[in-house]
Amino acid sequence: MAIIEMNNLWKEYGDQVVLERLNAEVREGEFVTLVGASGCGKTTFLKMLLGTESPSRGKLLLDGAPIPDQPDETRGIVFQRYSVLPHLSALENVMLADELHRHKLIGRAFGGKRKALKDAAMAMLESVGLTQAAGKFPHELSGGMQQRLAIAQALMKRPRILLLDEPFGALDPGIRRDMHHLVLDLWRQQGLTIFMVTHDLAEGFYLGTRLWVFDKTRLDPQAPGAYGARITYDLPVGDCDKGTLTAIQEQADATARTMA
Amino acid sequence: MKKLINRQPGRVATWALGLLPFALLLVVYLLASDARLEANPNDKLLPAFSAMGDAIQRMAFEPSKRSGEYLLWADTLASLTRLAIGVGISALMGLVFGIVTGTLPYARAGLSPLITGLSLVPPMAILPILFILFGLGELAKVMLIIIGITPFLIRDLQQRAREIPAEQVIKMQTLGANTWQIILRLVWPQIMPRLISAVRLSLGSAWLFLIAAEAIAATEGLGYRIFLVRRYLSMDVILPYVLWITLLAFAIDFLLARYSRWRYPWFHGSH
Known part of the structure; x- marks a missing residue:
């Protein structure tokens, strides 16, 4: 179909x-x-x-x-620019989809739950080759790295x-x-x-x-x-x-x- | 020879040039003060530095004969408390209404005309109304600050919220966010450093409204004191007080700027 x-x-x-x-x-x-x-x-x-x-x-x-x-x-999206959120680190950008899904009211995970989401996000970052950049903010990344991050962020939602x-x-x-x-x-x-x-x-x-x-x-x-x-x-x-x-x-x- | 427009001062020259006007001002004051005191030792208009030192000693380090308070510190505490409450409430209202009207088109349609209208009312013109409504107590003075700067803060933050790229709002939706989550995880964190910038800009007006209100009705406070001693032409008190107020204003601005850089590195890194 x-x-x-x-x-x-x-x-x-x-x-x-x-x-x-x-x-x-x-x-x-x-x-x-x-x-x-x-x-x-x-x-x-x-x-x-x-x-x-x-x-x-x-x-x-x-x-x-x-x-x-x-x-x-x-439907996930990657734009030419402004695709990732500038106020979150690379890891937080990738974790965002799961956090929003699991915690409807505050949109954030803490403690043990956060740890589990973090592991999943790190695996995704690894698949786009951004393990080293996990703690960095988008403005500290090159244009190509930002786009890889944007793809990783979109794919976490499995659109x-x-x-x-x-x-x-x-x-x-x-x-x-x-x-x-x-x-x-x-x-x-x-x-x-x-x-x-x-x-x-x-x-x-x-x-x-x-x-x-x-x-x-x-x-x-x-x-x-x-x-x-x-x-x-x-x-x-x-x-x-x-x-x-x-x-x-x-x-x-x-x-x-x-x-x- | 390079054109003047292409010539840059070095580090030392920049500092020296920056300090030069201050030094000149100081020299001019000293000369004028000396000349006046020579002609009339009781002149009060341009007191000598020794007289100002005595005044500072009296106001800051000796208890007042009438109340037993250390006046400078009591005045500072009273003024800073009013300023903090007024600016704090204004910032909170600016944040809430700025985000709501900047994010939700329905809220903007309903509230923007009112806020624009309110922002055009000259705050000093409604000071009598505040005194009538809230009496001569603390509330009227704090209200003047709030009425004076809140409309500006709301309008500025509404604009900043609308400037968040549409791509990011769409991105949040594709990640499954609802309206509340978009506000909580996208708009609010991105507005915070902009709130600090807006508060820094509005602090000048906040001081103006504070001192104006204190001048008219208060029993302590920096503005109250300088208007009180004006009756005795006590320039030896007024000048140090004005310097002290300037120093406080500078310190608050400096601390806010430092805090913003430390807390929101992503905001300052990309600008």
């Missing part, structure tokens, strides 16, 4: 159409990468999955039911779906490659369903199982907002060759120029 399903999904702001006529199904365990020019609605789509934006028309279903219209624990909004956009290329390996490993181990928005088309070409290209099939240069973007390519990763990559890149560039 499909975990995410879209039926004739539209998103409009007034007379600006961002997304139009989206139809697709995503099965559990898929890793979908979303690419496209700026302003083509990738992030808007991710926000609809997250629940901070709602569809204007059509249906967006999670497990066959309309997706909740506010963020909750079924059905993990949303990544340009999570590696601000990182150096070498660090970015390490992060790709980490995300792929965690995805395989935990059987996650992942949606990842990226600016980097090449990233979408070898990360994950499925590539979606968001682009405007109809584009009026006088009124760039008159028509929305659609999913112009829906490709299984591995099946696409260099020519496809170039073609997609050229189309995305053309759209970006028209809209700029």
Whole structure:
């Protein structure tokens, strides 16, 4: 059964159409990468999955039911920035999900209970390679370490779906490659369903199982907002060759120029 | 030769330049005081340092002939108590209302216009009302401080609470937090160091309101004392008192800044 399903999904702001006529199904365990020019609605789509934006028309279903219209624990998120809480140490950031779950009223664990949560959190920190940084605050960590921490924090909740909004956009290329390996490993181990928005088309070409290209099939240069973007390519990763990559890149560039 | 705008003083020069105006002020005072005392040994306007020393000795280290109290310390204690109660209550109200209106759109819609309106009332203008309502006792003086600085604190903290990145509020929800938990584990801890900054900013006004209230109706306190001895032109008492008040204000500000750095390293590290 499909975990995410879209039926004739539209998103409009007034007379600006961002997304139009989206139809697709995503099965559990898929890793979908979303690419496209700026302003083509990738992030808007991710926000609809997250629940901070709602569809204007059509249906967006999670497990066959309309997706909740506010963020909750079924969908984890890692943003490009501000993903971890600056006032908590790395360990406390990772412990947070369990503390909130176990202690509804004060949201904190003490004593023996805290010890148990701490062990689980340390194991998670180890799986993202942050054991040494457990006691540090986020501002003392590098950009790559902060993003690893954000992933670890999100995974503690065991979300059905993990949303990544340009999570590696601000990182150096070498660090970015390490992060790709980490995300792929965690995805395989935990059987996650992942949606990842990226600016980097090449990233979408070898990360994950499925590539979606968001682009405007109809584009009026006088009124760039008159028509929305659609999913112009829906490709299984591995099946696409260099020519496809170039073609997609050229189309995305053309759209970006028209809209700029 | 470097342009003036690109030239930086060294460590020693920075200190020397900083101290220079103080030294100049001191010299100017000494010269003026000497000149006046030479013309009239009974001049009270610019007393010599020896006269101020005598006054300090009398006020701080000898019991008052009338009450047996050590006046400077009794005044300091009275003023600091009022200041602490007033600022403490204001900070607590600022924290609660700032968080509630900054976090919950419904609370903001209901309370923000009222708070904005209240913050525009000049506190000194309602001092007579406070004296009528609360009498001339401690309550009126503390209330003036509270009315004077609470609206500012609430509005500042509301703004700071709204500046917490939306990403973090969303993140909390994806980790399963409810509204109460978001306030308790995200908003409140992040607002605390900002509360300290806001209190530091409002302390100047708090002193102003305290001294104004004490000047009008009190039987002890730093503000009361300087307005009392004004009748006898006792500059030898007033000047040390003003210096002492300045020193207290500086010390409180310094301690708050130090405490914030020690307690909230994450706040100061990322700024």
